[in-house]
Amino acid sequence: MSSPTETADASAATGAGDGREIPGWTPYRAWFRDQWAQGGAVAWGTALGHLFVGLVAFALVVGFDVGSLPIGGSLVWFVYLSLTVVVLYAATAPPAEPYVAWLDDRWMESDTDKLLIILGHVVAVFFLFAVALGLPFNGLAGALGSVFFFTAVYAMMVLALNLHWGYAGIFNIGIAGFMAVGVYVMAILSTPVDAGPTGVPGLGLPLPIGILGGVVAAAVVGLVAALPALRLRADYFAIVTVALSEIIRLSLNSRVLQEFTVAGVTTGTGGATGKTMPGNPIRLLFYESFDPGAGPALLGSVLFPVFEGLRVQLIPPNSFLVGVVPLPAFTLDLAVEPPVIVNWAYVAVLVGAVALFYVLLVRTGNSPFGRVLKAIREDEVVAKSLGKDTNRFKIVAFMFGCGLMGLGGILWQGSQGFANPNAFRPIITFYIWVALIIGGAGSNTGSVLGGALFAGLIWEGPVYVRRVVTNYVELGGTPGTFPAAVGPFVEGEVLPFLAYMLGNISALRFVLVGVILVALMQTRPEGLLGHRKEEAAAIPLGRPTERAGGEGGTPRPTRSRTGATARRG
Amino acid sequence: MSADAEPTADDAEDTAEVAAAAQGARDAAGHPLVVQDLRKTFGGITAVDGASFSVEEGSLTGLIGPNGAGKSTTFNCITGVHTPTSGSVTFRGNDITGMAPHQIARQGLVRTFQIARELPDMTVLENMMLAPQGQSGERLSHAILPGLRDGVVAEEEELLERAWQQLEFFEIDHLAEEYAGNLSGGQRKLLEMARALMTDPSMVLLDEPLAGVNPTLEEKLLDRIHELRERGNTFLFVEHDMDVIMDNCEHVIVMHQGRVLAEGTPEQVTSDERVVEAYLGGDV
Numbered sequence: 026m027s028s029p030t031e032t033a034d035a036s037a038a039t040g041a042g043d044g045r046e047i048p049g050w051t052p053y054r055a056w057f058r059d060q061w062a063q064g065g066a067v068a069w070g071t072a073l074g075h076l077f078v079g080l081v082a083f084a085l086v087v088g089f090d091v092g093s094l095p096i097g098g099s100l101v102w103f104v105y106l107s108l109t110v111v112v113l114y115a116a117t118a119p120p121a122e123p124y125v126a127w128l129d130d131r132w133m134e135s136d137t138d139k140l141l142i143i144l145g146h147v148v149a150v151f152f153l154f155a156v157a158l159g160l161p162f163n164g165l166a167g168a169l170g171s172v173f174f175f176t177a178v179y180a181m182m183v184l185a186l187n188l189h190w191g192y193a194g195i196f197n198i199g200i201a202g203f204m205a206v207g208v209y210v211m212a213i214l215s216t217p218v219d220a221g222p223t224g225v226p227g228l229g230l231p232l233p234i235g236i237l238g239g240v241v242a243a244a245v246v247g248l249v250a251a252l253p254a255l256r257l258r259a260d261y262f263a264i265v266t267v268a269l270s271e272i273i274r275l276s277l278n279s280r281v282l283q284e285f286t287v288a289g290v291t292t293g294t295g296g297a298t299g300k301t302m303p304g305n306p307i308r309l310l311f312y313e314s315f316d317p318g319a320g321p322a323l324l325g326s327v328l329f330p331v332f333e334g335l336r337v338q339l340i341p342p343n344s345f346l347v348g349v350v351p352l353p354a355f356t357l358d359l360a361v362e363p364p365v366i367v368n369w370a371y372v373a374v375l376v377g378a379v380a381l382f383y384v385l386l387v388r389t390g391n392s393p394f395g396r397v398l399k400a401i402r403e404d405e406v407v408a409k410s411l412g413k414d415t416n417r418f419k420i421v422a423f424m425f426g427c428g429l430m431g432l433g434g435i436l437w438q439g440s441q442g443f444a445n446p447n448a449f450r451p452i453i454t455f456y457i458w459v460a461l462i463i464g465g466a467g468s469n470t471g472s473v474l475g476g477a478l479f480a481g482l483i484w485e486g487p488v489y490v491r492r493v494v495t496n497y498v499e500l501g502g503t504p505g506t507f508p509a510a511v512g513p514f515v516e517g518e519v520l521p522f523l524a525y526m527l528g529n530i531s532a533l534r535f536v537l538v539g540v541i542l543v544a545l546m547q548t549r550p551e552g553l554l555g556h557r558k559e560e561a562a563a564i565p566l567g568r569p570t571e572r573a574g575g576e577g578g579t580p581r582p583t584r585s586r587t588g589a590t591a592r593r594g
Numbered sequence: 595m596s597a598d599a600e601p602t603a604d605d606a607e608d609t610a611e612v613a614a615a616a617q618g619a620r621d622a623a624g625h626p627l628v629v630q631d632l633r634k635t636f637g638g639i640t641a642v643d644g645a646s647f648s649v650e651e652g653s654l655t656g657l658i659g660p661n662g663a664g665k666s667t668t669f670n671c672i673t674g675v676h677t678p679t680s681g682s683v684t685f686r687g688n689d690i691t692g693m694a695p696h697q698i699a700r701q702g703l704v705r706t707f708q709i710a711r712e713l714p715d716m717t718v719l720e721n722m723m724l725a726p727q728g729q730s731g732e733r734l735s736h737a738i739l740p741g742l743r744d745g746v747v748a749e750e751e752e753l754l755e756r757a758w759q760q761l762e763f764f765e766i767d768h769l770a771e772e773y774a775g776n777l778s779g780g781q782r783k784l785l786e787m788a789r790a791l792m793t794d795p796s797m798v799l800l801d802e803p804l805a806g807v808n809p810t811l812e813e814k815l816l817d818r819i820h821e822l823r824e825r826g827n828t829f830l831f832v833e834h835d836m837d838v839i840m841d842n843c844e845h846v847i848v849m850h851q852g853r854v855l856a857e858g859t860p861e862q863v864t865s866d867e868r869v870v871e872a873y874l875g876g877d878v
Binding site for chain 2: 385388389392393394395396397399400402403404406407408409410411412413414415418421422425560561562563564566567568
């Protein structure tokens with residue numbers, strides 16, 4: 026910053042004065058931003074190049090024996106990535122612009138940016154948890170796998186609910202029931218006929234048929250609910266759906282249906298003890314069979330050995346710089362255990378399913394069909410007066426949404442090898458609603474974001490907070506009652522209360538949900554992504570380009586009032 | 595009921611005369627809408643009591659009457675919002691009595707509402723594109739399946755073009771991308787009429803289209819109605835304001851106490867003593 030103009034420019038741009046002068050920083054940043062602005066391979070090449078150089082430099086400068094530290098390898102990753110992020114941010118973001126403003130900017134860019142921002146922050150939070158817990162890379166991968174599993178399943182369910190509530194204005198609070206129908210019908214169709222001494226036999230049909238059957242059954246149950254009930258007003262319809270969902274759950278729970286024989290075929294729901302689900306076929310990509318002790322097969326035989334010992338010794342012990350300066354040992358720990366790998370493979374399948382849901386529902390919404398649904402939501406009388414058979418639209422939309430809920434249920438509860446009626450309590454419906462409200466009803470992208478935020482920060486987050494706190498604070502025994510937890514306040518003791526809170530963190534999730542909902546209703550009642558504002562048409566609804574010129578702008582000649590009078594005479 | 599007993603023999607005779615005249619009109623070709631002996635009771639109250647009239651093809655027919663004359667109920671019986679207690683409504687030779695509103699709209703008989711019912715959280719263009727009949731994309735399969743959706747996209751482009759033309763015709767094209775809920779009262783009336791016309795109707799029922807509209811906009815709306823009538827649309831126009839009807843309609847139907855009191859040109863109607871007595875004579 027030698028010339029006066031340059032200095033003036035820089036301070037005008039940064040607004041930070043002369044406090045942050047690093048020799049060569051300004052031209053470097055200009056160069057970097059130039060590269061970044063070119064986009065494509067150049068931008069990514071530059072960014073990845075920096076990542077690599079940074080990795081090597083980091084290993085050389087602060088490398089040490091990771092294993093000897095109490096909080097493990099994640100810290101190394103954390104420091105390295107934080108530094109990289111800070112450097113990249115400083116280089117690409119306009120100077121002195123606060124982080125939030127930068128985020129706002131990116132947020133407006135595209136739906137992909139929105140998703141990346143939300144997922145990026147969820148990942149960052151769990152990275153912090155992993156560091157604080159001293160988890161190795163495997164632990165971090167496991168935690169993130171679980172977060173992404175819940176993100177994906179919630180995103181699917183919220184997308185389906187968004188069709189009901191966001192588009193058609195159908196108040197469905199029986200989601201859990203439709204999930205249960207999908208899961209149990211799938212299980213009954215596809216569990217083997219010979220279920221062993223403890224299990225309940227099924228029909229032994231191939232899994233794809235079972236899944237299809239489950240989806241169709243959920244849609245049909247939706248039809249049964251919709252035919253009489255859609256005549257009711259929204260709130261009464263809601264009561265019908267929640268009642269139906271409880272009827273379904275209690276039926277699955279009953280002894281009567283535990284095991285029954287129809288037309289010579291014996292099957293059943295397994296009652297309160299639950300039902301074994303057909304094995305998750307993703308497992309067969311990695312193992313020879315569903316048995317716990319099965320040997321690896323196909324992908325498993327390739328991937329397990331690769332990830333098992335993936336520890337790269339970047340700086341071996343007893344190394345010396347230029348043969349003189351002793352260097353600390355540094356090992357990059359990327360080892361991942363087989364179960365985590367299998368989980369991630371299933372998460373990849375779920376991500377594909379979310380994409381399918383998203384495409385289907387965006388197409389449904391952005392079409393004349395979606396337009397009629399929106400009109401029904403806004404004013405059903407108008408839709409009718411314009412010649413729309415609103416009952417047909419409501420029934421089709423309701424069945425479609427219920428079928429998707431059935432499929433979502435199968436991919437969620439049906440994939441875990443076992444399910445029991447308790448998994449389908451109304452609370453699940455409530456959670457899905459909360460995720461929808463966070464994301465913003467009426468927006469498909471918002472539905473996915475709502476699913477991610479709910480799964481990461483409300484569902485999985487509190488559990489990790491407890492783990493982190495108990496990792497650092499010696500809490501002692503957890504008090505059994507609330508008075509016992511609050512009583513010690515008198516003596517200035519806070520820890521029993523903290524222990525009590527953390528011991529009941531699952532229950533406290535409800536409180537957290539309540540607090541978040543109240544805050545959201547106060548500050549942003551329309552949720553994260555606007556309220557029901559996605560345009561319903563198969564094409565962008567702008568002025569067609571050829572009309573953009575003069576034609577539309579020129580006022581058409583207005584007939585005079587006298588002309589009208591003359592014609593009447 | 596007691597109200598029925600009150601009219602004198604004279605009145606009954608007159609009503610019979612009117613009905614006979616209407617019968618003659620019905621027999622002639624070119625009357626798309628024929629209402630015959632329409633009756634609607636709500637509990638003990640008879641809102642429409644044997645109304646009969648017909649609307650001439652390509653006309654701008656006014657339906658007037660003092661408050662409580664049964665205009666709105668007649669309107670709702672024609673459009674299927676209410677099911678008539680007795681009597682019949684025929685549109686282009688089809689008996690549409692008691693049909694659902696959407697079935698009647700599909701026949702080409704479309705209505706607007708007294709208080710404009712825009713779809714507030716949808717844009718003006720979305721409002722417009724909702725209306726056209728027989729859109730293939732209204733079937734879920736066409737909306738989502740890859741091969742079928744291409745046809746929907748092509749159709750949508752045509753509809754969008756039509757929507758723009760219609761908005762330009764009503765001079766609200768500058769509001770096209772606005773949410774309908776943000777429009778002023780008068781603009782909503784324009785939108786509602788433009789939307790009704792997007793269904794490509796052969797006849798439009800306007801329920802007090804000028805209520806709550808300022809004079810400038812009122813003129814604009816009437817201009818549009820006249821222009822559309824010249825293009826061959828038929829209008830039945832319910833209005834409270836006598837002057838508007840007298841200045842704009844070539845045929846007027848006067849209702850009183852649920853019956854058709856008089857029918858004819860504005861001049862004939864205003865010179866009819868019963869009308870003057872029932873409506874104009876009273877303190878309006």
